[in-house]
Amino acid sequence: MALVDVLAGVLSGSPEEAVARRLDFDRLPKHVAIIMDGNGRWAAERHLPRVEGHRAGIESVRQTVETSARLGLSVLTLYAFSVENWKRPVPEVTALMGLLRHYLRAELKTLLRNNIQFRVIGQLERLSREVREELEAAVDRTRTNSGMVFNIALSYGGRAEIVDAARQALAHGVKPEALTEEMFASFLYTSGQPDPDLLIRTSGEMRVSNFLLWQIAYAEIWVTDTFWPDFRARHLLDAVADYQKRDRRYGAVTSDSAEALK
Ligand code: FPP
Numbered sequence: 433m434a435l436v437d438v439l440a441g442v443l444s445g446s447p448e449e450a451v452a453r454r455l456d457f458d459r460l461p462k463h464v465a466i467i468m469d470g471n472g473r474w475a476a477e478r479h480l481p482r483v484e485g486h487r488a489g490i491e492s493v494r495q496t497v498e499t500s501a502r503l504g505l506s507v508l509t510l511y512a513f514s515v516e517n518w519k520r521p522v523p524e525v526t527a528l529m530g531l532l533r534h535y536l537r538a539e540l541k542t543l544l545r546n547n548i549q550f551r552v553i554g555q556l557e558r559l560s561r562e563v564r565e566e567l568e569a570a571v572d573r574t575r576t577n578s579g580m581v582f583n584i585a586l587s588y589g590g591r592a593e594i595v596d597a598a599r600q601a602l603a604h605g606v607k608p609e610a611l612t613e614e615m616f617a618s619f620l621y622t623s624g625q626p627d628p629d630l631l632i633r634t635s636g637e638m639r640v641s642n643f644l645l646w647q648i649a650y651a652e653i654w655v656t657d658t659f660w661p662d663f664r665a666r667h668l669l670d671a672v673a674d675y676q677k678r679d680r681r682y683g684a685v686t687s688d689s690a691e692a693l694k
Contacts (some may be wrong), residue, residue, distance in 0.1 A: 437502040442665060452670040455503075459676055460631035463507035464500060464668075465651070467643055468492070470659030471633025483527040490659035497539075499581055499665040501546045503672070507581045507625050511643050512639070513556060515589035529563050530587070536570050538559055543570070547579030553621035554588035555596075581625060590645030591620055598647075622647055630675045634660045652678045 434457050442448035471485030478484070493510060500508040515527060543550055550570045559567070567586075597619035601611060604619075617623065631640070632666040636657040641650065654671040656663070 434504060435632065437504070438499070438669075440566075441498060441502050445665075446632060448664075448669055450668045451666065451673050452492060454673060455669065456676055460503060460505065461652075461675055462505065462508070463628040464493055464505055464630045464632065464672075465509040465511070465628035465648065466496065467511045467631070467633040467637075467641060467642055468660040469637055471661060473635060474659035474661045482524060484530055485659075485661055486524075486531055490531060490662055491534065492663040494539065494542075494597070494667055495665050497548070498542070498546070498581075498665065499668050501548055501580045503668075505580055507628075508584065509553070509583040509622075509628065509644065510584060511585045511588065511641075513554075513586045513588070514642060515558075515587055516559070517640065518587070529560065532584075533563060533566050534678060536566055540570055542613065543574055543582065544577070548574060549577040549581045550574040551581060551583045552586055553583050553593075554586045556587060557621040558587045583622070583625075584649070585643070588621075588643070590640075590642045593644075596621075596648055617646065620646060626650065628652060629680075630671060632656070632671050634658055634663050634667075650680070650682050652680065668685045 435452060438452045438455075439449060442452060468489060472482045473485070474488065475482050475485030494647070497508060499620075512532065518525065522674075542548075550573075552571060554566045556564055556567070563627045567584075571692070597616060600619040601616065606615065622644070627649065628644060628651045628686070631648050631651040631653045632645075633639070633655045635652070636655060639657060650673050654674055656667055658667055
């Protein structure tokens, strides 16, 4: 995947094309994680019920998955439903689960065609049997795909994930003195995946909201005021372009600043 693949998915002469042409395909983030936010406010602005914001957000999911795969990302993680979201009114939760099932039915073929491996992370035991079965079927059908990994975080909480990982480590008889960061990470839901390099949040909120708390330790954060239902390929490409301007230091000094200190 590369520039030609991205260009095949955008209109010639469009702003997307201009941003795509400026990207350095040798310095792409491996893993992009997105906090999809603002569906309710998008709906409120249009005097629509909240669920219409979620429904409109499906098209953003579709475009984001496709553009990410065309870019050649290794992993895309979308935060679809948090452990805190269980506190929302039952009709909204039911509608969200229905939209998720609708998405899977409509998009499974696209995931297969694009060699995408679908995964789900979170406390799945809290989901209904019907939703779980449908998710498991999609995970199974795409298991041998070798392209981008697409994680949906569902009934997900970062703290809960860390507690689950600690429990797993104990259950595997890991001795406290033998526990390392790498070993601990192998008990997380994202075991074997690179940590997110880029964390995107829509709707202008400056919070991480209990998302991938361990994994985002060194992620670059990009926030847009755009509500999730208006998020398009262009926004993703803008985020990646901005990421490529960042100076990732991981707590160390860069060669430039080291030079200046001399
Ligand atoms: C946040 O907006 C969004 C969600 C809680 C759900 C996101 C779900 C979807 C886009 C649809 C289903 C997902 C997939 C992956 C098929 P909010 O309701 O918190 O908005 P607000 O902050 O404006 O109220």
